Amino acid sequence: MNFKKEQRVKRIAIIGIGYIGLPLAVEFHKFYKVTCYDFSSKRINELKNKYDSNNENDLSKLNKNKINFTNNKSLLKGNDIYILCVPTPVLKNKKPDLRLIINATKITANHMGKNSIVVYESTVYPGVTEEICLPILEKISNLKCNKDFSIAYSPERINPGDKIHNIKNVTKVVSASNKRALKIVDSIYKKICLAGTFKAQSIKVAEGSKVIENIQRDLNVALMNELSIIFYKMNIDFQDVLEAANTKWNFLNFKPGLVGGHCIGVDPYYLTFKAKTLNYNPKIILSGRSINDNMHKEVLIRVLKKCKEHNISVISSNVLLLGASFKEDCSDFRNSKSVELYNLLKNKFKKVDFYDPLVDHNDFIKKNKIKLKKNIGNNKYNVIIIAVSHKVFLNMNFYKKILKKNSFIFSIKKNKNKLDEINL
Amino acid sequence: MNFKKEQRVKRIAIIGIGYIGLPLAVEFHKFYKVTCYDFSSKRINELKNKYDSNNENDLSKLNKNKINFTNNKSLLKGNDIYILCVPTPVLKNKKPDLRLIINATKITANHMGKNSIVVYESTVYPGVTEEICLPILEKISNLKCNKDFSIAYSPERINPGDKIHNIKNVTKVVSASNKRALKIVDSIYKKICLAGTFKAQSIKVAEGSKVIENIQRDLNVALMNELSIIFYKMNIDFQDVLEAANTKWNFLNFKPGLVGGHCIGVDPYYLTFKAKTLNYNPKIILSGRSINDNMHKEVLIRVLKKCKEHNISVISSNVLLLGASFKEDCSDFRNSKSVELYNLLKNKFKKVDFYDPLVDHNDFIKKNKIKLKKNIGNNKYNVIIIAVSHKVFLNMNFYKKILKKNSFIFSIKKNKNKLDEINL
Numbered sequence: 001m002n003f004k005k006e007q008r009v010k011r012i013a014i015i016g017i018g019y020i021g022l023p024l025a026v027e028f029h030k031f032y033k034v035t036c037y038d039f040s041s042k043r044i045n046e047l048k049n050k051y052d053s054n055n056e057n058d059l060s061k062l063n064k065n066k067i068n069f070t071n072n073k074s075l076l077k078g079n080d081i082y083i084l085c086v087p088t089p090v091l092k093n094k095k096p097d098l099r100l101i102i103n104a105t106k107i108t109a110n111h112m113g114k115n116s117i118v119v120y121e122s123t124v125y126p127g128v129t130e131e132i133c134l135p136i137l138e139k140i141s142n143l144k145c146n147k148d149f150s151i152a153y154s155p156e157r158i159n160p161g162d163k164i165h166n167i168k169n170v171t172k173v174v175s176a177s178n179k180r181a182l183k184i185v186d187s188i189y190k191k192i193c194l195a196g197t198f199k200a201q202s203i204k205v206a207e208g209s210k211v212i213e214n215i216q217r218d219l220n221v222a223l224m225n226e227l228s229i230i231f232y233k234m235n236i237d238f239q240d241v242l243e244a245a246n247t248k249w250n251f252l253n254f255k256p257g258l259v260g261g262h263c264i265g266v267d268p269y270y271l272t273f274k275a276k277t278l279n280y281n282p283k284i285i286l287s288g289r290s291i292n293d294n295m296h297k298e299v300l301i302r303v304l305k306k307c308k309e310h311n312i313s314v315i316s317s318n319v320l321l322l323g324a325s326f327k328e329d330c331s332d333f334r335n336s337k338s339v340e341l342y343n344l345l346k347n348k349f350k351k352v353d354f355y356d357p358l359v360d361h362n363d364f365i366k367k368n369k370i371k372l373k374k375n376i377g378n379n380k381y382n383v384i385i386i387a388v389s390h391k392v393f394l395n396m397n398f399y400k401k402i403l404k405k406n407s408f409i410f411s412i413k414k415n416k417n418k419l420d421e422i423n424l
Numbered sequence: 425m426n427f428k429k430e431q432r433v434k435r436i437a438i439i440g441i442g443y444i445g446l447p448l449a450v451e452f453h454k455f456y457k458v459t460c461y462d463f464s465s466k467r468i469n470e471l472k473n474k475y476d477s478n479n480e481n482d483l484s485k486l487n488k489n490k491i492n493f494t495n496n497k498s499l500l501k502g503n504d505i506y507i508l509c510v511p512t513p514v515l516k517n518k519k520p521d522l523r524l525i526i527n528a529t530k531i532t533a534n535h536m537g538k539n540s541i542v543v544y545e546s547t548v549y550p551g552v553t554e555e556i557c558l559p560i561l562e563k564i565s566n567l568k569c570n571k572d573f574s575i576a577y578s579p580e581r582i583n584p585g586d587k588i589h590n591i592k593n594v595t596k597v598v599s600a601s602n603k604r605a606l607k608i609v610d611s612i613y614k615k616i617c618l619a620g621t622f623k624a625q626s627i628k629v630a631e632g633s634k635v636i637e638n639i640q641r642d643l644n645v646a647l648m649n650e651l652s653i654i655f656y657k658m659n660i661d662f663q664d665v666l667e668a669a670n671t672k673w674n675f676l677n678f679k680p681g682l683v684g685g686h687c688i689g690v691d692p693y694y695l696t697f698k699a700k701t702l703n704y705n706p707k708i709i710l711s712g713r714s715i716n717d718n719m720h721k722e723v724l725i726r727v728l729k730k731c732k733e734h735n736i737s738v739i740s741s742n743v744l745l746l747g748a749s750f751k752e753d754c755s756d757f758r759n760s761k762s763v764e765l766y767n768l769l770k771n772k773f774k775k776v777d778f779y780d781p782l783v784d785h786n787d788f789i790k791k792n793k794i795k796l797k798k799n800i801g802n803n804k805y806n807v808i809i810i811a812v813s814h815k816v817f818l819n820m821n822f823y824k825k826i827l828k829k830n831s832f833i834f835s836i837k838k839n840k841n842k843l844d845e846i847n848l
Contacts, residue, residue, distance in 0.1 A: 202660075205668055208658075215846050223639070223709070227636055238630065240624065240629045244633030245637050250641070275654045287707040
C-alpha cells in the first residue's frame with residue numbers, strides 16, 4: 001500500500017447534513033476541521049445561521065473556525081475523510097432508491113484524493129458499499145481501493161426525538177476495506193462516541209447489522225398490529241391483554257401503531273430486495289411490512305365503527321387529526337402514515353382538520369399538498385384522532401373545549417395521562 | 425349468589441401433575457391440603473416415591489400429611505379449589521387438541537361441589553375457558569356458574585430448565601368469572617407467588633395475555649431463522665452480524681435455532697385457529713410458524729454443503745447427533761425438532777448415532793421408536809451436530825477423541841466456550 005505510515009486525520013468532509021450528518025459534524029468539529037456539504041441551499045443557509053429546522057441540535061456554540069457549511073462542491077477537495085450521510089429511501093415500487101447515495105458517491109469521487117477514506121453511514125443492504133459505490137469511486141477518481149484510498153462503513157444509530165440515546169452514548173459499529181483504514185476510522189469515531197466502537201468483521205457484516213436492527217423493530221410492531229386486529233375481532237381490549245402480558249419478565253413491550261418515517265418502514269425493503277435477487281422470498285419480513293403499510297386503513301375501520309356505535313353521521317361530522325410527523329415529539333414527516341390516514345378520512349367525513357405544531361407548515365404543504373391548521377381556535381369536533389402522541393397533545397383541558405357532545409377521542413397509542421380515549 | 429360470605433380455602437385439587445402442576449402442588453401444600461391427580465399411574469408412583477422424572481422439583485422435603493398423589497378420581501371430591509394443569513397440544517393438522525382439557529373438565533365436573541372454584545392454567549385461545557369448558561362443567565355438575573360455583577383462569581409461566589425464573593418470583597396473572605372468586609384465587613396465588621399477582625380485566629384477557637407471550641417469542645426466533653437463511657445465501661456469517669447488531673441498546677438478543685417443545689411451537693396455532701374462525705388469516709404468525717417448523721431442513725442443507733466443502737462422502741460417513749430434548753439442559757423431548765432432524769440425517773448418512781444423557785431412554789424409544797446411544801465409547805465421527813447445547817456437551821475434550829480427521833462440528837447455537845464449530 002502507498003499509504004503514509006502515519007496518517008493524521010485533520011480534515012473531515014460530511015456529505016448530507018440532515019438528521020445523521022449534522023450531529024456528526026457538531027461532534028467532529030470539536031476535534032477536526034469539518035466541511036459540511038448539502039445539496040439543499042435552504043438547509044445550508046439555515047445551518048449557517050445556526051438554525052436546525054429538525055430541532056435536534058443546539059448550534060449556538062458552534063466554533064465557526066472549525067466548521068463550514070457549504071453547497072459549493074469545490075470546497076470538498078483535500079479532505080482526509082469523507083463521510084456520506086444521505087438518505088436511502090425506496091421507490092414507489094418499494095425497491096431501493098440508490099440515486100442519492102450514488103450521486104453523493106460521484107461527488108466524493110470527484111473531490112477525494114490519495115489516502116482518502118470514504119465512510120458510508122447510510123442504511124443499505126449488504127453489498128451496496130463494495131459492489132455498487134466502490135466501482136463508481138474507482139472509476140471516477142481513477143484511484144484504486146486499498147492501494148490509493150480506502151472505504152469504510154459505519155452505520156448511523158441516530159434516533160430522532162430521543163433525548164436519551166445520542167451519538168456520544170451509543171456504541172458505533174465500524175468496518176473498513178483494510179486494517180489500516182479500520183484503525184483510523186475507529187480512532188476518529190472513538191473521539192466522539194464515548195460509549196466506544198465495535199469493529200465488525202467486514203463491511204458487509206456492518207451493513208447487515210444495521211438493516212436487521214430496523215427489521216426486527218418493524219416486525220415486532222407488525223406482530224402487535226396483527227394481534228390487535230385479531231383481538232379486535234374477538235371483542236377483547238388488546239391494551240388490557242398487553243398490560244397483562246407485560247407482567248412477564250421476558251415479554252417485549254411493543255405496541256400496535258402506525259409505522260412511517262425513513263428508517264423502520266423503509267429499511268426492510270432493502271434487505272427483501274436483495275433476498276429476492278437471491279431467489280429467496282422473505283415471507284416473514286414482507287408480511288410484517290404488509291400489515292404495517294396498511295394499518296392506517298385499520299384505524300379508519302375502527303373510527304367508522306365507533307362513529308356508528310355513537311350514532312355519529314360520518315358525512316356531516318368534523319374530524320380533528322392530530323400529529324402529522326412520523327413519530328412523537330419529532331418534526332420529521334417523511335413517509336408519515338398520518339398523511340395517508342388524512343387522505344382516507346377526507347373521503348369519508350364532512351371536514352378533516354389536520355394539526356401539528358411541530359412540523360414546518362410550508363415544507364409540509366410543498367411536499368404533501370395538504371394545508372395544516374395554524375391553530376384550533378374555537379372549532380368543535382365529533383371525532384378527534386391522536387395519530388401521533390406529541391407531548392403537547394396530552395393535556396385533557398385542550399380537548400374539553402373542542403369536543404362536541406357525543407363525541408370521542410381515538411388515540412392510536414395509549415396515553416398515560418388517562419385521556420378518555422379509545423386505542424388501537 | 426349463594427356463596428358463604430367468608431369462604432376459607434382449605435383443600436386444593438390439582439388435575440395434571442406435570443411441569444405445571446407439580447411446582448404448584450409443592451408450593452400450595454405448604455399452606456393447604458393438596459390432592460394431586462394424574463392420569464398416569466407411572467407418574468403418580470414416581471411422585472409417591474419423591475421422584476420427579478422431569479428433574480425440576482426437589483420432592484425430598486414434601487410433607488406427606490399435606491399432599492396426596494393419586495390416580496383415584498374419587499379422592500377429588502370435596503375440594504375448595506380445582507386447578508387444571510393439563511397439556512394443550514395440537515393435532516397433526518395443527519388445530520387445537522382440546523381432548524385433555526375437556527377430559528380434565530369432565531373429571532372436575534363430576535367431583536366439584538357447591539362453592540368450588542375451577543381454575544384453568546393451560547394455555548388456550550381466548551374463549552376456551554368460558555365457551556368450551558364452562559358449559560361442560562355446568563352440564564355435568566348440574567350447577568350454575570357464578571351462582572353455585574365459579575371459574576378462573578391463571579396462565580402458567582413455568583419455564584422448564586430455567587433455574588432463575590420460578591413460580592415464586594414471577595408475577596402471576598389471575599382472572600375469574602366474578603369478583604369474589606377473583607379475590608379468593610388472587611389470595612391463594614399470592615401466598616406462593618411472592619412476586620405478586622396481576623388481576624386481568626377478564627378471563628379472555630388473561631387467556632390472551634398468555635398465548636401472545638409465546639407467539640412473540642416464536643416470531644422473534646422465526647425472524648432470526650429467516651435472516652439466517654438470507655445471510656447464508658449472501659455468504660455472510662450471520663453470527664458476526666448478530667454480534668454487531670447486539671451492540672445497539674434496543675436490539676433484541678434472539679438467535680436462529682430449532683423451535684420445538686409443547687409451548688412456543690404449539691401455542692401460536694391456538695390463536696391462529698381462532699383467528700381463522702373469524703375469517704382473519706394471521707399471515708405474520710403463520711409465516712413465522714412455517715419457517716420454524718422447517719428449520720431442521722435448513723440444518724440438513726447446511727450440513728450437506730459443509731460435507732461437500734470438506735470432501736466428506738455422505739453415504740459412507742458417520743454422524744453423531746447430540747441432544748434429543750427440545751431445549752438445553754431439559755429432559756423434555758415433546759415435539760423435539762432434533763427427532764425430525766435425526767430422521768432426515770438417517771436417510772442421507774451411513775450411520776447416525778443419537779445421544780442425549782438427559783432424556784429418559786425408555787420413554788424416548790416408546791414415543792419415537794428411536795434408540796438413543798447409551799454412551800459414545802470409542803466411536804469416531806465425520807460430522808458431529810450439536811442440536812441442543814446441553815452443558816454436558818460443551819467440553820472440547822469430549823470431541824477431540826471422537827472426531828475423525830477432516831471432520832467438523834455443526835452447532836445450531838453458537839457456544840461460548842469456543843468449540844471449533846459452524847453455526848446456523
